Amino acid sequence: MTPDRRVQELFGIELPIIQAPMAGSVLSDMVIAVSEAGGLGSLPCAMLSIEQTRSELLRIRAKTSKPVNVNFFCHRAPQVDRAREREEAWKRRLAGYYAELGIDPTTAVASSGRAAFDGAMCELLEELAPEVVSFHFGLPSDELLARVRRTGAKVLSSATTVDEARWLESNGCDGIVAQGWEAGGHRGMFLTEDIASQVGTMALVPQIVDAVKVPVIAAGGIADARGIVAAFALGASAVQLGTAYLFCPEARISAPYRAALDAAKDDATRLTNVFSGRPARGLANRLVREVGPMSELAPEFPLAGGAVAPLRAKAEQHGSGDFSPLWSGQAARLGRALPAGELTRRLAEETRALLGLAPS
Numbered sequence: 001m002t003p004d005r006r007v008q009e010l011f012g013i014e015l016p017i018i019q020a021p022m023a024g025s026v027l028s029d030m031v032i033a034v035s036e037a038g039g040l041g042s043l044p045c046a047m048l049s050i051e052q053t054r055s056e057l058l059r060i061r062a063k064t065s066k067p068v069n070v071n072f073f074c075h076r077a078p079q080v081d082r083a084r085e086r087e088e089a090w091k092r093r094l095a096g097y098y099a100e101l102g103i104d105p106t107t108a109v110a111s112s113g114r115a116a117f118d119g120a121m122c123e124l125l126e127e128l129a130p131e132v133v134s135f136h137f138g139l140p141s142d143e144l145l146a147r148v149r150r151t152g153a154k155v156l157s158s159a160t161t162v163d164e165a166r167w168l169e170s171n172g173c174d175g176i177v178a179q180g181w182e183a184g185g186h187r188g189m190f191l192t193e194d195i196a197s198q199v200g201t202m203a204l205v206p207q208i209v210d211a212v213k214v215p216v217i218a219a220g221g222i223a224d225a226r227g228i229v230a231a232f233a234l235g236a237s238a239v240q241l242g243t244a245y246l247f248c249p250e251a252r253i254s255a256p257y258r259a260a261l262d263a264a265k266d267d268a269t270r271l272t273n274v275f276s277g278r279p280a281r282g283l284a285n286r287l288v289r290e291v292g293p294m295s296e297l298a299p300e301f302p303l304a305g306g307a308v309a310p311l312r313a314k315a316e317q318h319g320s321g322d323f324s325p326l327w328s329g330q331a332a333r334l335g336r337a338l339p340a341g342e343l344t345r346r347l348a349e350e351t352r353a354l355l356g357l358a359p360s
């Protein structure tokens with residue numbers, strides 16, 4: 001159904017559809033459903049401990065023999081001294097909200113809960129050997145990457161510019177996720193910090209396709225068959241959808257998050273750093289409007305999330321998403337509340353129909 005079958009052949013999957021890894025919102029049940037339907041399910045591990053990652057992966061292995069993707073962040077750790085000062089300033093900026101919600105301002109800043117890929121996670125991959133391993137924010141050290149490759153896994157990472165795509169290819173990626181401006185969640189940018197120059201999916205995909213030899217997977221703002229066909233026309237070999245899968249019952253999201261997604265229009269999102277310190281696209285809520293969307297006070301990734309955590313927890317107890325990251329891309333309006341396996345199959349069928357191909 002694609003102009004080429006490179007991604008299907010690379011990963012051993014039937015459909016050129018990848019469910020995006022979405023840290024904090026996806027666990028094994030969605031991954032199993034998507035992979036069983038013939039797509040590539042992705043387990044995000046950036047917010048999981050080693051034990052949680054192991055048990056999710058073992059559950060996946062027990063429930064499906066189809067290929068799966070396991071995803072990690074690989075940001076550089078923040079410099080502790082500078083970070084401490086900034087965390088204090090950030091906490092002062094948020095002090096009014098602590099007072100309003102009745103939270104003790106002397107509470108120690110919580111850990112941000114987002115860990116970078118390390119040797120312990122690598123050992124787990126060596127033991128459980130997932131078919132695909134993907135990274136966000138570049139790639140891990142040469143030594144760790146070599147170990148991942150020795151497991152036999154195919155390696156992916158996200159590029160937000162042509163330069164990043166070339167860098168990923170020359171550092172050994174087997175495929176590249178071209179992440180356009182429309183995308184929900186964190187921008188995978190790692191060679192630039194300039195959000196004003198970030199590129200939309202329509203312009204990014206064909207330029208990356210022209211620049212690299214490995215297959216390109218289009219991501220960002222794709223949520224139905226029209227977007228998938230458009231991505232193929234731009235030269236993508238597959239698509240990676242995130243926001244569309246947040247509407248599935250398998251998505252582990254809070255009630256206020258789900259309600260905000262249901263109500264989202266095309267212009268509901270902002271690129272914001274207030275939840276983590278790095279730019280990410282989410283639905284505008286109170287914290288984003290009042291403190292962001294981009295704040296110079298936000299400490300380096302991932303530390304900004306620490307001081308926001310108590311606010312988020314308290315507000316969510318009262319059914320409010322005012323202080324929660326509500327990650328979403330610009331095409332939320334196109335989402336459908338279908339089980340993840342059915343969504344995957346329907347997207348494939350609808351794409352075939354739009355391309356004038358016989359149903360499979």
Ligand SMILES: Cc1cc2nc3c(=O)[nH]c(=O)nc-3n(C[C@H](O)[C@H](O)[C@H](O)COP(=O)(O)O)c2cc1C
Pocket residue numbers: 020021022023025044045046071072135136158179182183184185186219220221222240241242243244327328329330331
């Ligand atoms: C809720 C959410 C969480 C995300 N978390 C991750 C993650 O953990 N790792 C990653 O590589 N990409 C992550 N992303 C980005 C996706 O991989 C992908 O680029 C994006 O969802 C595509 O745009 P779309 O949401 O418009 O489909 C996340 C996206 C969303 C919406």
